[in-house]
Amino acid sequence: MEIRKNVSLQDKHTFGLPWKSRFFCELTKKEQIPNFLNFAKENKVPVLILGGGSNLLPTEKFKGLVIQNKLTGKEILKETKDAIILQVAAGEDWHKLVMWSLRKNMYGLENLSLIPGTVGGAVVQNIGAYDVDIQRFVTEVIAYSLVTGKKKVFTHKECKFDYRNSLFKSSDKWLVVSVTLALPKKFTPVLTYKPLWGLKDSTSPVTAKQVSQEVIKIRRSKLPDWKKIGTAGSFFANPRISKTKAEQLKKHHPDIPLFNNYGSKKITVPAGWLVEHSSLSLKNREEFLYHKHALIIVNNDKGGNVSITKGKRTHAVITRIQNKVSQEFGVLLRPEVRIF
Numbered sequence: 001m002e003i004r005k006n007v008s009l010q011d012k013h014t015f016g017l018p019w020k021s022r023f024f025c026e027l028t029k030k031e032q033i034p035n036f037l038n039f040a041k042e043n044k045v046p047v048l049i050l051g052g053g054s055n056l057l058p059t060e061k062f063k064g065l066v067i068q069n070k071l072t073g074k075e076i077l078k079e080t081k082d083a084i085i086l087q088v089a090a091g092e093d094w095h096k097l098v099m100w101s102l103r104k105n106m107y108g109l110e111n112l113s114l115i116p117g118t119v120g121g122a123v124v125q126n127i128g129a130y131d132v133d134i135q136r137f138v139t140e141v142i143a144y145s146l147v148t149g150k151k152k153v154f155t156h157k158e159c160k161f162d163y164r165n166s167l168f169k170s171s172d173k174w175l176v177v178s179v180t181l182a183l184p185k186k187f188t189p190v191l192t193y194k195p196l197w198g199l200k201d202s203t204s205p206v207t208a209k210q211v212s213q214e215v216i217k218i219r220r221s222k223l224p225d226w227k228k229i230g231t232a233g234s235f236f237a238n239p240r241i242s243k244t245k246a247e248q249l250k251k252h253h254p255d256i257p258l259f260n261n262y263g264s265k266k267i268t269v270p271a272g273w274l275v276e277h278s279s280l281s282l283k284n285r286e287e288f289l290y291h292k293h294a295l296i297i298v299n300n301d302k303g304g305n306v307s308i309t310k311g312k313r314t315h316a317v318i319t320r321i322q323n324k325v326s327q328e329f330g331v332l333l334r335p336e337v338r339i340f
């Protein structure tokens with residue numbers, strides 16, 4: 001039977017909570033899609049597409065059908081003067097793809113090394129790190145509608161990419177099956193992020209492999225190892241506010257770091273700074289907030305005797321953080337992580 005009942009998802013997401021779904025199946029061939037969607041329709045249950053489970057916080061049993069994307073494969077479609085056009089199945093592991101692309105002298109993804117999850121999840125979230133996001137390489141996405149079951153090829157523009165967002169994340173109505181990337185043949189380092197500045201001082205030109213290794217080193221020193229500590233990375237996106245709001249904040253908090261990037265008129269405020277500088281007081285702070293960074297919400301009981309109510313309690317802490325920051329700075333913190 002391809003669809004199983006009452007399945008544990010504890011080892012299928014990085015928070016490591018004892019999460020369950022009423023129905024569960026693995027998508028290994030695109031031909032299975034109509035059967036799975038018909039099953040959900042006949043049983044009148046919602047569908048949740050699961051990748052690597054690294055961007056979600058479960059708070060209760062999922063009462064529908066979880067389809068875990070296990071579609072694999074990658075194909076070079078063509079080579080232009082400047083780029084390799086590569087189509088990748090959405091169930092491929094993101095970090096392994098980055099390592100593979102570098103071995104094959106395809107560049108651009110090095111700053112996105114070591115981000116957990118699948119290629120599909122990466123496009124849904126428009127992953128970003130160290131001043132690079134995936135959308136700059138995406139030329140096409142193929143997805144199936146969860147409503148009609150029909151296939152659609154999305155151009156870059158139709159994906160409506162935005163900061164840590166896309167049409168697929170905001171609408172929740174698509175199953176992404178493959179992504180086409182145009183990866184440059186010439187390496188152009190992006191070293192604008194301060195911790196990478198050290199690479200500029202080297203006497204010989206920096207290589208993509210060195211950038212990737214440095215990114216991996218920084219991430220290992222800053223972020224918890226999700227295999228041991230439950231987490232979904234940074235919980236909140238950095239808010240983007242108007243210039244007027246930024247000026248108001250600067251007046252009251254002269255030390256607040258503000259950035260004008262992503263080529264927009266908006267100003268970015270680090271969500272971590274807002275949390276750290278709020279008067280949030282949590283009796284059991286270390287139970288929920290990573291000791292090195294307040295933006296990283298953790299489950300320190302991963303692998304231990306923990307119940308799904310921990311997800312609910314974590315959600316309550318998240319709401320408290322949002323309320324505090326909103327009351328004290330007038331800024332809304334938007335979770336990057338999906339809460340189920």
Ligand SMILES: Cc1cc2nc3c(=O)[nH]c(=O)nc-3n(C[C@H](O)[C@H](O)[C@H](O)COP(=O)(O)OP(=O)(O)OC[C@H]3O[C@@H](n4cnc5c(N)ncnc54)[C@H](O)[C@@H]3O)c2cc1C
Pocket residue numbers: 014048049050051052053054055056069090115116117118119120121122123124125126127128129164168174175176177223224226231232233234338
């Ligand atoms: C330690 C750690 C560090 C992280 N660092 C970063 C970082 O630097 N930058 C960053 O942007 N993110 C980061 N993340 C978050 C996360 O790794 C990424 O968002 C990742 O791309 C999620 O992919 P996934 O396959 O695990 O998605 P999942 O968690 O499985 O799913 C996330 C959402 O996407 C949907 N989804 C997944 N696959 C598909 C699909 N094929 N079709 C349609 N919908 C789909 C799901 O329904 C869900 O709503 C980090 C997470 C951890 C644990």
